[in-house]
Each structure stands twice: as structure tokens, then as C-alpha cells.
Amino acid sequence: MTASWRFSTLADRHRALGSKLEDWSGMGTAWTYDKDADEEYVAIRTKAGLMDVSGLKKVHITGPHASHLIDLATTRDVEKIYPGKSAYACMLNEAGKFTDDCILYRTGPNSWMVVHGSGTGHEELQRAAMGRDVSLRFDDNLHDLSLQGPTAVDYLAKHVPGIRDLNYFHHMQTQLFGFPVMISRTGYTGERGYEIFCRGQDAGTIWDRILD
Structure with a gap:
């Protein structure tokens, strides 16, 4: 291995x-x-x-700006994803290029879980979180x-x-x-x-x- x-x-x-x-x-x-x-x-x-x-x-995202972060880092309209609903999405870098895929799980009004693959999804989430009222927690x-x-x-x-x-x-x-x-x-x-x-x-x- x-x-x-x-x-x-x-x-x-x-x-x-x-x-x-x-x-x-x-x-x-x-x-x-x-x-x-x-x-x-x-x-x-x-x-x-x-x-x-x-x-x-698996990354948990919580805080007042959680939905804004998801909106920045993925291709989904977060307003259409209510608590209890999930959505498949692409993850993009600042240049708008594909870096990973993921499933978004909205677990509450200001809380999400992002489950992504082997690309740079975590890095894109960290980038989008900078300067915003949001918490990211990697959960292995x-x-x-x-x-x-x-x-x-x-x-x-x-x-x-x-x-x-x-x-x-x-x-x-x-x-x-x-x-x-x-x-x-x-x-x-x-x-x-x-x-x-x-x-x-x-x-x-x-x-x-x-x-x-």
C-alpha cells in the first residue's frame, strides 16, 4: 500500500x-x-x-457567511438548497477553472457539509473563507x-x-x-x-x- x-x-x-x-x-x-x-x-x-x-x-462549514462561501467556491445556486437537501456541484478556483467535484449537504440555515474528491476542494474552501465570518472543520x-x-x-x-x-x-x-x-x-x-x-x-x- x-x-x-x-x-x-x-x-x-x-x-x-x-x-x-x-x-x-x-x-x-x-x-x-x-x-x-x-x-x-x-x-x-x-x-x-x-x-x-x-x-x-468531509468539511463542515458554519457561520453567517457559510452560504456565501459555498456560492463563491462552487457552481450551485445556494438559495435553491434548503436544509435537508443536497446537490452535486463543481468546485472552481479564482480563475473559474474546475478543480474538484463535491456534494453539498445543507444541514441548517447557516451550516453545510461539503464532501469532495481528491482535487483541491479543501483549498478552494479555505480561499473563499478568508475575511469572512465562517468556520471550516475538516472531519476525518x-x-x-x-x-x-x-x-x-x-x-x-x-x-x-x-x-x-x-x-x-x-x-x-x-x-x-x-x-x-x-x-x-x-x-x-x-x-x-x-x-x-x-x-x-x-x-x-x-x-x-x-x-x-
Whole structure:
């Protein structure tokens, strides 16, 4: 594995499944296991599959100028994104050039979470925050477990009241197996799916319970 400076609390579980944990955005990430990758692909298309995508970078933005910062750093009209709604966006530098992609989660009137990839999204947010009444917090304890596939909602419905009513690109604060989580109806697989944002200390139990 390439040297990484960020770590998933699920790393040992990934190794036990045969992953070599290749570097992604500074975190050792399980791209493959010992199992046939085609089988896992078919599972996501026909049933469901679980992925650890905690390598995505999570930044919390709060304060009176939080929405203005989002407006400066991304291509989205923040006025159309209300608390509980999410949106996919491009991130731009001062020259207006693409530097990263992200999903914006509005968690309150003056609070957001930005989940971005391996580009310079964090740097763009820091640049846009200069001189403004806003706080940025990089959160690597927050893990992102992506449960994707047509039967994902059926599984979650057994444990999370109201999950069937959660619209596409919306999110909710709730509990899963007694742990506090934010569940978002988002993902990059092309199938109906959900991202489960949880604390690092809870990620192992949540992962194990879903796989059981």
C-alpha cells in the first residue's frame, strides 16, 4: 500500500477480505477484495453492495457567511438548497477553472457539509473563507459507508423509520443500530442507494451488522 496519512477504522476488515488498500486521496482504500469483482458489480445492479468511501473528504462549514462561501467556491445556486437537501456541484478556483467535484449537504440555515474528491476542494474552501465570518472543520472521524443497489432501501427500512420517504439528493439525521448517523440518498453507482455518515468509533459495528 502506498504511504497514507488518513486512515479508515475499517482498514483491518478490508485486509481480512483480501484488499491491499490502495491509496486514494491520502487514505488506504479497498478497491477490490479476494472475491470476483464481477460478482460484486452484479450484486449492486441486482441486489445491494456495501462500500467504504471514507476517502472522500468531509468539511463542515458554519457561520453567517457559510452560504456565501459555498456560492463563491462552487457552481450551485445556494438559495435553491434548503436544509435537508443536497446537490452535486463543481468546485472552481479564482480563475473559474474546475478543480474538484463535491456534494453539498445543507444541514441548517447557516451550516453545510461539503464532501469532495481528491482535487483541491479543501483549498478552494479555505480561499473563499478568508475575511469572512465562517468556520471550516475538516472531519476525518466521519466515515462514509455507501449502501448501493435496488434492495438497499428494503434493508434500511427495517431499521430506519421514514427512509422510504427520503427523496433523491436529500438527507436525514437519524439512528442506525442505536448509533447517530446522517443518511443521504446519494451515490455514484447509478442505482438507488444511500450514504451512511457515521462516527469512526461506530463504523465497524455498523459495517458488521449490515454484512451480517
